[in-house]
Amino acid sequence: MFNHTGVTAGSCATCHNGTTAKGKPANHVQTSAACDSCHKNFTSFAGATMNHTGIVSNCATCHNGTTALGKPANHVQTSAGCETCHKSTASFAGATFNHTGVAVGSCATCHNGSTATGKPANHIVTSSSCDTCHRTTAWLPATFSHVGISTGCSTCHNGTSALGKPATHVQTSQDCNYCHKSTTTFAGTTMNHTGIVTNCASCHNGTTAKGKPATHPVTSAGCETCHKSTTTFAGAAFNHTGVAAGTCSNCHNGTTAKGKPANHLPTALSCDQCHKNTTTFSGASMNHTGITNGCANCHNGTYAKGKPGDHPKTTADCSTCHTTTTFDK
Template identity: 50%
Template sequence: MTIHRQILALIACAAALLGLLSGDRAMAQQAAGGSFDHLTTAFPLTGAHVSVDCESCHVRGRFKGTPRTCAACHNGTTASGKTVNHAPTTARCDSCHTPSAWKQVRYDHSQAVGACVGCHNGSHARGKSASHIATTASCETCHTSTLHFTAAKWNHDGVTGNCASCHNGTKARGPSRTHIVTKAACETCHTSTTTFSGAKMSHAGITTGCASCHNGTTAKGQSNTHIVTKAACETCHTST
């Protein structure tokens, strides 16, 4: 009786192996006595892996030594791997990708090895907007968070445009309503990139008369002992 059972077991194993070699998974599972629980291998079949043929991983019916890491199969030969324009990273595939689909990515910046612009170029990931400040500085010079773009720590290094291209009242603080009327560039008087106060006044570019600024508020005006006159300041005061 024992010998009879052993013979039946050998026949079942042979049928299962024949099913795998012929590509008939149903035959293999039936011969093995029902569906196989893949959870017992510590590699659960989920997502896109459910529909993959057994022999795609178990070549020639070999089960022992089958790789369990993503990169071992997703190497561009056995299965699709990293594309040439993949984000440079040392992280494991499953750090970002799920078994359901490649495009369902939960990105982890912790192991990215390239500069921000390598991905944030408008193709792989969101890049500079059309209204972004003109600068040659790297993204991380100002954007120190990997969670959001807002609350950037502004740094003037690398800025290629003039002050007014940003300090226009929209992107950044611009001239106030009481600012001196002038055609001069901001940097003609404002030489500091950390404060507006302490400007080095230059009369170049002033488009209005002296009294528009020298009124006692914006700038020093007529003293109490000044000669009473209707003449413009510049009629007598020719020096700035």
């Protein structure tokens, strides 16, 4: 190993000329600078770092692809000086363009796909200026200002100029803002039913809007007969006014509407003989008025409750001890 102690700075090439000692390799950038301007290590050529201190000329004076590395082949086309975007002399990474002073609406002058990145292939078709939606610090999140928009949403939201209705959207000729009230998100849409004069099924047919689910009882009655809320299907209550006594089973047959559950005691009686409440089946009370035959004819454990297992053995009729309203008397 040669002892470089005492070698005068800037005189490397006196020996490192390719004859006396190794010189610059064939792929070295062309430069007339002394070796020790960049190479600070006398034991290895690796790790050379150019000292840019005191450089007064612009980058391209050296970074022209001959004297030093220039722009790579995939660099955006620009006549701007390197230092306009590249602020680090140690690395080209992290270049940031200073948009200060760039006139509003002139983005496309540079962002045309040649001088700088332009619209990607999947960008929506639009003649609007980039800065209508995008900011100078990032493409995303792009936000369109709808202030002052007087035309209908579908003028732009047609699937070409801007996002339109998705394939799963209910079929409708209504303008978007009829249901969608937010210009920042399509979520949370609420249909305004004010002024609707047609019946529910005109829209709620499973195509234009949600229809009856598969588990809905079979009925030709209009939705609004039971469903009173336009915001939810829950809490439907049927108005039984005008329904003739004794006709419950015409609807409550297990098809059109709920019928007797499997554990209902066998009986041919009409529902309203016991069930007096049209909003709930609970609290049914049997009207015993006019019953002339013995209690056990019904209270036999089949048609109605019979004697419990711990009842004392007796041949006496139930009415001997019990009333028709309670067994405990």
